[in-house]
Amino acid sequence: MDKTISSANLKALFNKSGDIVQRPLNVAHSGIIVHLFGVDGLMNTMMLDETILQPLSENENLKNIKSEKELMQFLLEGGAYHAFASEVTDYDLLLRYILSGMAALVFDQEQKALIFDVRTFDKRSISEPTDEGVMKGAKDSFNEVLRTNTVLIRRRIRSEYLVIEQLNAGKLSKTDIALVYLSNVADMDTVNRIRDTINNLDIDNISTPAFIEEYLMDNNKSIFPQIMYTQRPDRISANLSDGRVAVVVDGIPFVYILPCQLPMLMQSPEDYANHYFIGSSLRVIRYIAMILTTFLPAFYIASTTFQNQMLPTEIALSIQQAKQNVPFSSASEVLGLLIAFEILIEAGLRLPKTVGTAMSILGGLVVGQSAVEAKIVSPTVVVIVALAGIAGFILPNQDLSSGIRVTRFIMAILAAIAGFFGMTAGLILLITHLCSLDNYGVAYMSPFVDVETSNHKDTLFRFPIKYFTKRSKKIAPENRVKQK
Amino acid sequence: MKRILCLIGKFLIVVFLFTGCTHDMSRKEIDEINLIRVLAIDYDQNGYTLSALFNAAGGADPEAGEATEEITKGVGKTPYEAYEDLKAKATKSISLGHTGYFLIGDAAAENGIDVCLDFLSRDETIKMDALFYITKDSKAADFMEKGIKNKQKINEDLEAIRQKQEDLVTRNDNSLVNLLNEMKQTYSSVLIPYLVPEESSFLTPGYAVFDKLKLRDYLDEDTSTGINFIKDIIRNYPIYVENQVGLMVSHSKTNLDSKVNDNRIIITIKVDFESMVKEVNTPEYIFTSKRMNDLVNKQNQYLYEVINMAVNYSKATGQDVFQIARMIEKQNMKKWQELKENWAEMISSIEYKYIFNSKISKSFILG
Numbered sequence: 074m075d076k077t078i079s080s081a082n083l084k085a086l087f088n089k090s091g092d093i094v095q096r097p098l099n100v101a102h103s104g105i106i107v108h109l110f111g112v113d114g115l116m117n118t119m120m121l122d123e124t125i126l127q128p129l130s131e132n133e134n135l136k137n138i139k140s141e142k143e144l145m146q147f148l149l150e151g152g153a154y155h156a157f158a159s160e161v162t163d164y165d166l167l168l169r170y171i172l173s174g175m176a177a178l179v180f181d182q183e184q185k186a187l188i189f190d191v192r193t194f195d196k197r198s199i200s201e202p203t204d205e206g207v208m209k210g211a212k213d214s215f216n217e218v219l220r221t222n223t224v225l226i227r228r229r230i231r232s233e234y235l236v237i238e239q240l241n242a243g244k245l246s247k248t249d250i251a252l253v254y255l256s257n258v259a260d261m262d263t264v265n266r267i268r269d270t271i272n273n274l275d276i277d278n279i280s281t282p283a284f285i286e287e288y289l290m291d292n293n294k295s296i297f298p299q300i301m302y303t304q305r306p307d308r309i310s311a312n313l314s315d316g317r318v319a320v321v322v323d324g325i326p327f328v329y330i331l332p333c334q335l336p337m338l339m340q341s342p343e344d345y346a347n348h349y350f351i352g353s354s355l356r357v358i359r360y361i362a363m364i365l366t367t368f369l370p371a372f373y374i375a376s377t378t379f380q381n382q383m384l385p386t387e388i389a390l391s392i393q394q395a396k397q398n399v400p401f402s403s404a405s406e407v408l409g410l411l412i413a414f415e416i417l418i419e420a421g422l423r424l425p426k427t428v429g430t431a432m433s434i435l436g437g438l439v440v441g442q443s444a445v446e447a448k449i450v451s452p453t454v455v456v457i458v459a460l461a462g463i464a465g466f467i468l469p470n471q472d473l474s475s476g477i478r479v480t481r482f483i484m485a486i487l488a489a490i491a492g493f494f495g496m497t498a499g500l501i502l503l504i505t506h507l508c509s510l511d512n513y514g515v516a517y518m519s520p521f522v523d524v525e526t527s528n529h530k531d532t533l534f535r536f537p538i539k540y541f542t543k544r545s546k547k548i549a550p551e552n553r554v555k556q557k
Numbered sequence: 558m559k560r561i562l563c564l565i566g567k568f569l570i571v572v573f574l575f576t577g578c579t580h581d582m583s584r585k586e587i588d589e590i591n592l593i594r595v596l597a598i599d600y601d602q603n604g605y606t607l608s609a610l611f612n613a614a615g616g617a618d619p620e621a622g623e624a625t626e627e628i629t630k631g632v633g634k635t636p637y638e639a640y641e642d643l644k645a646k647a648t649k650s651i652s653l654g655h656t657g658y659f660l661i662g663d664a665a666a667e668n669g670i671d672v673c674l675d676f677l678s679r680d681e682t683i684k685m686d687a688l689f690y691i692t693k694d695s696k697a698a699d700f701m702e703k704g705i706k707n708k709q710k711i712n713e714d715l716e717a718i719r720q721k722q723e724d725l726v727t728r729n730d731n732s733l734v735n736l737l738n739e740m741k742q743t744y745s746s747v748l749i750p751y752l753v754p755e756e757s758s759f760l761t762p763g764y765a766v767f768d769k770l771k772l773r774d775y776l777d778e779d780t781s782t783g784i785n786f787i788k789d790i791i792r793n794y795p796i797y798v799e800n801q802v803g804l805m806v807s808h809s810k811t812n813l814d815s816k817v818n819d820n821r822i823i824i825t826i827k828v829d830f831e832s833m834v835k836e837v838n839t840p841e842y843i844f845t846s847k848r849m850n851d852l853v854n855k856q857n858q859y860l861y862e863v864i865n866m867a868v869n870y871s872k873a874t875g876q877d878v879f880q881i882a883r884m885i886e887k888q889n890m891k892k893w894q895e896l897k898e899n900w901a902e903m904i905s906s907i908e909y910k911y912i913f914n915s916k917i918s919k920s921f922i923l924g
Contacts, residue, residue: 377587382654382682389592389655390612396588403586492583501570509563 076164078184080108086168093171098178100129102136105144108179110186115174117193124155125176125189141180148178148187157190169247196221197326202304204471209346214304219249219323222306226253226319226328229310234258237321240271242285246278250285253309253319253328258544258552263513264318267331271320282325289320289331291512296479298472299512301333305342312337316549332513332548336520336532338470339363344535353534359467360533366464367481370407371488371496373457377403379492395451404489406450410458411482413440515547591647592655594626594712597697598636598673600665605672607631607639608698609651610711626711628701637676654682658715659689659733660697660752666765666772670747671740678737685734688719691751691765693775700754707757714759722750722761726790740770744882744900748784751775766876776870783867786811786860787826787879796832798855802843803836804917815885817892822903824881826864827912832856834919849917857913868909875904 075082080097087093087110094116096109107129111121125148129135132152138144149158161167161177167186171177174192179185199221202214215222223237238252250271254264270288279285282302290299303309304327309319312330320329330337339359344352376383377392384392399406417436421429437459444450461481468474480503487495510517520528527543530536544553595610608630631643644651661673670689677683692700704711722729729735731749739747747767752759763781766774776784785791789811796804809830816823837843843852871878882900886893896903 378584380682381585381587381590381592381652382684386592386594386655386657389587393587393590393592396586399588498570502567505563505567 078162078164078167078179078186079181080110080179081181082164083108083110083171083179098126098129100135100138100144101131102133103138103144105138105141107141107144108181109176110171110179111176111191112172112174115194116176116191120155120191120193121176121189124191125153125178128153141183145180145183145185145187153187153189155189155191159188161186161188169241172247173249194218199225205303205305205308205342205469207341207343207346210342211305211307213306215306215321215326215328217324217326219251219321222321222328223251223253225306226309226313226321229306230255230313235313238268240268242271242274242276243279244275244277246280248279249323250279251321253313253321255313255316258314258316258549259318260316260514260548260550263332263548266513267318267320279322279324282322282327285320285322285325286329289329292510295506295510296476297335297507297510297517298338298470298476299333299510299517301330301337301470302327302472303330308342311345314555316544316552332515333517334512334515334519335473335507335517338473339468340531341469345538349535349537353536356533356535359469362464362467363477366461366468367477368484368496369457369461369464370411370481371484371499373454374404374407374485374488375492375496378489383493392451392453395453398448399451400448401450403454404485406454407458407485408482408489410450410454411461411485414458414462415478515545519547520545585650589649591629591649591651593651593653594656595658595660595701595715596653596656597660597662597692597701598665599662599696599698600668601696604632604634605636605639605665606696606698607633607636607643608701609643609647610701611651612712626705628698628705630698635676636673640676652682653677653680654684656684657687657719658712659687660700661689661691661749662697662700663692663694663772664696666691666749666767669771670736670749670767671770674733674736674740677733683733686729686732688715688729689731689733689736689749690715690718690761691749691772693751693753693765695754700752703754704759707754709757718752718759718761723792725793726785727792728790730788730790742880742883743769744897745877745880746773748878750781764878766874766878768874768876773876774870774874776867779863780866780870783863783865784878786828786864787813787867791830795835796856796859798852798859801837801839801841802834802852804832804852804856805835806830806832807918813879813881813884815881815888817885817889817896820896820903822881822885822896822907823910824907825910825912827914828860828864829914830860831916831918834917844919852917853915856917857915860913860915861911864911872905872907875901877904881907 084095087095092113094109094111094113098107098109100107134147134152138147145160149160161170162185167177167188170188174194176189176191178187178189180187196218197216199213199216201212213225215225227235227237232255234255234257236254236256240250240252242248242250252264252268252271267289274288276284286300287293292299309328309330313319318331320331322329339356341355341359344356347355377396381389396403401409417433420432420436424432441455445452445455465474465477465481468477484496484499487499491498508516508518508522516522520532523529525546528545530540539556542554542556544555546553591611593609594612597608597610599606599608608628611627611629612625629643629647631639631641631646633639633642659677661670665673701711704714719729736747736749739745747770748764749767750761751763751765752761762778763776764784765772766776782794786809789809791806791809794806794809796806798804809828812827814825814827816825834843843849867878870876877900881904882897885896
């Protein structure tokens, strides 16, 4: 394939594409013909007309232009009323620019092109975060446009050390990716590893988040998320200040943060908006909810099927009475209801919002109530499964919540097989698994497993901000002092 | 290699955890089990009778109506045989995992509590804080049956007894775990509260004393109170020093000290206690220095009397009801080696000295 920059080559390439603008332009007074290429809909035509086409057809100074070389020089030096103009000599780069929405003026004799950034496209305005809303705090969130997202970060960190590296991935999609970090804080080994991972991506398209997430995770076989995402620019700026690295992907309305540890996924922006005591209390409730959602159904199965003496007598009697005439075993009841719960969630997600509410009422109240009255399930099981389900939604990170939902099933099955022994075995395996996870050189369970006590000030409890004096040694080894 | 080792390690942990489990891991749905709430153990010439009290219906399900109590009996030459017979006769599987109370009949207690407790201590599901009571001059099963005829809720009444006990003393020494520990102390007597019926409830007037794990005596209320003071387990205790003035011991601390000189044992009982005025039914103003001193002396005298009753019982019968043996063993370990051979005879010759420090505080009066 001929990779010479020429209008003929480009015309041949885009021959069948109806959205590619191909137009010869007769430059006023000079008799030179240049060719304009661009993607219809991605270019701001008004800006194109005013800043490039109008000067090319009206500027009196064009009388002195004798060659394409002089014309290129003229346009680069102010002949075109446009701030972002550059010369391109590489054919592939030119294609990438054109397909990303820039306007190209191709000079056939010079075999070069001039690129003008006149990109525009329909985009969502900056809105409130849908998943991470706070009562007290910033209300802006990322959207699908990479540059908007990097601007939101830059607005919060006006440091000269903030680096926004532009990368590109996807053989076909050529998706823009920005690697964001603070060069004086972040561990450059981590930055280099992430950059290499993105540069070495050999996939066609980054159409959904999983296409990049799975490559960025160190251990993608685990059901526990090892990459944190957020819609909130304030969270990103806080994590960048801690020495972490952000990955902004064009087309994905949130930003990734690496390396990621489990305690990070239990933190909510609200923790830092409230008084530290209230923030800590909320966080403790979240950890309790995590334990409840993981183990409550399993505990119920184990205690009602194997070791009933673990229950207080009055509760045991109450459960006993509630289970009278129910034909299924406790394990079948719990697992059945857990599956029904997941079905309800899935149904609620797929249906339109208005129908979804009716569906929740129908599923949760009508079917649940009827099932209890018909003695298909005992009321205690409904309470247990509902409590476990609701507790799961308290977790701030949806990926963690999903991982915990799967773990809940595994624990319930183990409890159904061997009661508390099964649960204990499951717990040991779970802890072993979590402790074996490593994320860009940082333990997933860090700082719970760290000996360094300074890291423990923002884990189970949120200490007052004045105590956050040092960054983690593993995440920011070179610049550890946050404040004196 | 590392992964293989890790997998083997995890496998070994799981195998270790499941060692000793039965093939079905003792699977039994909770609604397929009859939970024994109270177990009565009786003895006669034919052997042992175990009477289990279950809750028949009621509870969380309003349609099931009010809970009723049912008794199922099992007989056998030993308590374990009787328990197996009980299992066979019960309509569902039975479990001791929720049995909060064990009633031991008079005759079974005389035959030895070790026989009754042995099979219970081998049940892995049993509640270690389950409480034991002796039914005075009665079979335990008759005691329960009379209660049920009398429209009593046996379990609830026993629960009320436990609560009242906890109001007065700081710990229940009649729990299974405590009795099993005390049974190992062969030099001391085991004490278990006894029950007597009272119209439509039960009362625990005092302790039943066991000599070599066989029932010996029933102590009256004052002697039992004296023992509670010496054992330092008093939480609250009412003292009526005069007809018009009622006091409540709100704090009590007892220290026992032993001295052994040439096989002569001197035990110093030091009681520091404080009481509050709970009732004054006299127009006379009692909160004067003179009257208060007078009341303090009277409450000291009262305490001396109840403690002395307990001490006299111990000396008269040669029963170590205060667990002096354990104390001497701790405080004078070398001397104990010489004393323990003739301990039974020495109990009667122990000298006791008393030191009482008490005060009375004024209670608040509203209005």
